[in-house]
Amino acid sequence: MSEPSSSSSAAPHNPPFRADHVGSLLRPPELLHAREDYKAGRIGDAELRAIENDAIRSAIAFQESVGLQSITDGEYRREVFYTDFYCRGLGGVTVAYDPSSIDEDAFFIDRQGHKLPLIVPRVHGRMRWCGPIHVDDFTFIRAATNRTPKITIPSPTIIHFRAGRRNISADVYPDLDLFWDDIVDAFHRELAALHDAGCRYVQIDETTLASLSDERVWEQMRRRGDAGRTMLLKTYPEIMNRAFAGRPTGLHLAMHLCRGNNQSHWSAEGGYDLVADTLFNTLNVDSYFLEYDTERAGSFAPLRLVPRNKTVVLGLISSKFPELESKDAVKRRIDEATKYIALDQLALSPQCGFASTAPGNRVSVEDERAKLALVVEIASEVWG
Secondary structure, X not given: OOOOOOOOOOOOOOOOOOEOXXXXXXXXXXXXXXXXXXXXXXXXXXXXXXXXXXXXXXXXXXXXXXXXXXXXXXXXXXXXXXXXXXXXXXXXXXXXXXXXXXXXXXXXXXXXXXXXXXXXXXXXXXXXXXXXXXXXXXXXXXXXXXXXXXXXXXXXXXXXXXXXXXXXXXXXXXXXHHHHHHHHHHHHHHHHHHHHOOOOEEEEEEOOHHHOOOHHHHHHHHHOOOOOHHHHHHXXXXXXXXXXXXXXXXXXXXXXXXXXXXXXXXXXXXXXXXXXHHHHHOOOOOEEEEEOOOHHHOOOHHHHHOOOOOEEEEEEEOOXXXXXXXHHHHHHHHHHHOOOOOHHHEEEEEOOOOOOEOOOOOOOHHHHHHHHHHHHHHHHHHHO
């Protein structure tokens, strides 16, 4: 495989690892049943926590068994990938499916054309960081593995992007500057708390920027009266950089981008071209996990803008579909990417998690294992 000429500064690795993953895993049936029992009042906090702990220990052993070096808790304590941070952690936010979103041409869709309504957050109170949100999650993972624990945190912009101004209480936040200030403050405090606990690998799950190229998404935002594309393309990166500013030295910050992942459905499509320069040269992060498993993500051409000191983890293996990718086809796609970025700057992963929402994608545990094992196998053969 060919490589462009290198520069004096090298891309970071370990983390991210040559074979890595986004984080969420299929929930075992006993955990899903326990959560329903908890909602119905049949079990309490302690019993649910014990069941979660057992499931997470099994998830850690599963990741180790397929050869992964970065270890997550599978996001087993979460219903939706961002709810633990915002709803439980900061408070003032609730989420629910909004059936009317389908009528407004805003939805998740699968490859058969089936539609799911959007999950819409509603902000009804101040969002305040009152103490560590994911530190206990980190310490639990660290105690259960000798490999590198990774904590995933949702983007600073996800609530505004999914809620819109109409679902952010004007009584609580008459001025959106206060809304953003509360989120930025929470990120500063949480990243510092994680670092103090020993965490060195954090991944920001970012679904806004990659969706801003989709005209259907913009039509939805226009209808709800939100700022235009130019404004959000400026505002969202500014908020992210404010949230990540001053993070502790030695904390590797990765950013995962996708276009929605809910029960094998997605919510947007379009390449990285519109946001590539901002994404790679303005955002203050160390590496990127980029969705690239289907043509919905566009070409590799935007990778030409990635600076030499940053890593891109190519999401070439689908977590949405059960079919196992061809090893040779994946290698050819890696080779194609090296027309725009050095091989040493690349790594490999699935394009997203296997269960960004608790029900999970329409794949089996056997599919999940085979796909993660394929990532490890290809990475070993390509990078050694």
